Amino acid sequence: MLGADIVVKFLIKQKIKYIFGYPGGSVLDIYDSIKRIGKIKHILVRHEQAAIHMADGYARSTGKIGVALVTSGPGATNSITGIATAYMDSIPIIIISGQVDYSLIGNDAFQECDMIGISRPIVKHSFLIKNTSEIYKTFKKSFYIATSGRHGPVVIDIPKNVLSNNIKKKYFFIKKNNIKLNKKETVKKEKIKKIFKKLQKSKKPIIYVGGGIISSESSKYLLLLLKKLNFPITTSLMGLGSISGRHEQCLGMLGMHGTYEANMAMHNSDIILAIGVRFDDRTTNNISKYCPNSEIIHIDIDPTSISKTVKSNIYIIGDAKNVIKKIIKILEIKKYKNNIKKWWEKIQSWRKINSLKYKKSSRKIKPQYVIETVWKITKGNSYIASDVGQHQMFTALYYSFEKPRQWINSGGLGTMGFGLPAALGVKLAFPKKNVICITGDGSIQMNIQELSTAKQYKIPILIINLNNSVLGMVRQWQDINYSSRYSQSYMKSLPNFSKLVKSYGHIGIRVHKKKELYNIIKYALKKTKKELVFLDIEVDASEHVYPMQIKGLGMNNMILKKC
Ligand SMILES: Cc1ncc(C[n+]2csc(CCOP(=O)(O)OP(=O)(O)O)c2C)c(N)n1
Secondary structure, X not given: OEHHHHHHHHHHXXXXXXXXXXXXXXXXXXXXXXXXXXXXXXXXXXXXXXXXXXXXXXXXXXXXXXXXXXXXXXXXHHOHHHHHHHHHOOOOEEEEEEEOOHHHOOOOOOOOOOHHHHHHHHOOEEEEOOOHXXXXXXXXXXXXXXXXXXXXXXXXXXEHHHHHOEOOOOOOOOOOOOOOOOOOXXXXXXXXXXXXXXXXXXXXXXXXXXXXXXXXXXXXXHHHHHHHHOOOEEEOHHHOOOOOOOOOOXXXXXXXXXXXXXXXXXXXXXXXXXXXXXXXXXXXXXXXXXXXXXEEEEEEOOHHHOOOOOOOOEEEEOOHHHHHHHHHHHHHHOOOOOOOHHHHHHHHHHHOOOOOOOOOOXXXXXXXXXXXXXXXXXXXXXXXXXXXXXXXXXXXXXXXOOOOOOEEOOOOOOOOXXXXXXXXHHHHHOOOXXXXXXXXXXXXXXXXXXXXXXXXXXXXXXXXXXXXXXXXXXHHHHHHHOOOOOOOOXXXXXXXXXXXXXXXXXXXXXXXXXXXXXXXXXXXXXXXXXXXXXXXXXXXXXXXXOOEEOOOOOOOOEEOOOO
16 A cells, blocks of 8 residues: 555544645645545645644644644745644644655755754654554554643654555554553542642632643533632633633633732732643743742643742642542542631732723724623634734633633744634634634734635634734833834734735725724624624724733732833
8 A cells, every 4th residue: 555545544544534734746645645535625725834723723622633734845844833833832733744755865855854853842752754664653653642641743754755655565453552651640649638638728729720721621620629619710821711711710811911810819829729730931920939928739741840930839740630530529528618718808809900991981992892892792602713912912811711622822832823724723623613813913914825725615714803003012012111112013014904805705894983893793703604704903002911910020010001
């Protein structure tokens, strides 16, 4: 059997529905197999970076593996930003990259590049396949690695001759996966007991959760834990949706643009029960001033995350779902009781500050108002993919997510250009759901060519461009830290977005009247049952995202409004 056919048959066997990719010489055998064998749908992107983001969006929203296919050399290098994005957020994707003939590797052959070398720091694992007979086993291993332990991207680099070779051996499927990569985790009883004692004694506790809750599908158990403990909870940017943003114990997002109550509660807590988080610097601010009176209980699947930035007092390495279940069990057996009434009173007093309030009376459309309106119409029941910038933070703060996997954003790498292709990946996974891409005039231009892909495959999403005519987040920093010296943060030659979108064959509407906003968004959502709609909304460019922590200080030092 042909090497390329083994690849395609393997993917079919794994029930892979979509491959996102772009052809080129070294992978033409796979493209030929896709055509001959059928059964698998290939989405032809317009830039390889977008193929990876689409596979990533598909994976984030479904919890299943996303697959991308790129050619050697420039195809492979174009995929790098996408791979790094997935790696930072622990998203399971497989990237199949073509390579020159094995005998030519190292000769500076046409379109040769060392994909294994270039991608090594940003993959969970990578393979260069040397023989056609290794294809099946390598793919099987890769799928396992991408979705076991802490998830992540795996690159499989395949030389052209390996794909075009025919092997005589009959094609075979290994049924059992005999790879032993991780020892089965054991959560020691003594540790659970120790945690129980700490929780019982705590007077100012807080639960802090992140993307680990979502990738381990632990939300249901987290809710039970919350009920039993009656603790306040805060989430990282990646943890949004792990618990309903409207849950009464939820203080919203913490960190650089976190709510006042979340950051104050963290700073003043005595116990932080941290689950599936990595204490990223965007959440901690200055580590030497971090939560001075808190003991940290850290639960994570990845041993390298423990005490990496912030020292844990107690830790458990394990799947969040299993550990939460065990904690719930001990709380039931030992009849957990606690009195944290005073702590809740303090938290309510912080809540009263209402750190998300903004000037509603303005005639200009406020970006916060757009997001609130989207929420009102969709009732938090939409998939929202965002790009990176102020619009991303406004979405994180003002769209209250109800469920896990609804919030699709590049958290760790902060990749502008992620939103549109990721949203297309989500829509392919959930064709009947509302999928909205919230973007900015800077970000959308980084992968705007994918409007063409959306047209070809009829992928009708709603795009909301919070158009402030500037690189808003950059300008905000220049306002705050560089005395408003706006160096290169103005886009002086923005396109007429609605005309541009129309030329791609979609509906484009410019919105500048506040009073029309609600009805236009409603209309647009109706239209996206069949067509892609792009709303280019003129928003108040002077708006900043607040709260904002003061760099270099503790969690509790925040600017709440423009001075
Ligand atoms: C690929 C990439 N380049 C640069 C940056 C740095 N950056 C972060 S936010 C931002 C501005 C984003 O502007 P826009 O998309 O218009 O959104 P806004 O902040 O105005 O809402 C920039 C340049 C980035 N995150 N990603």
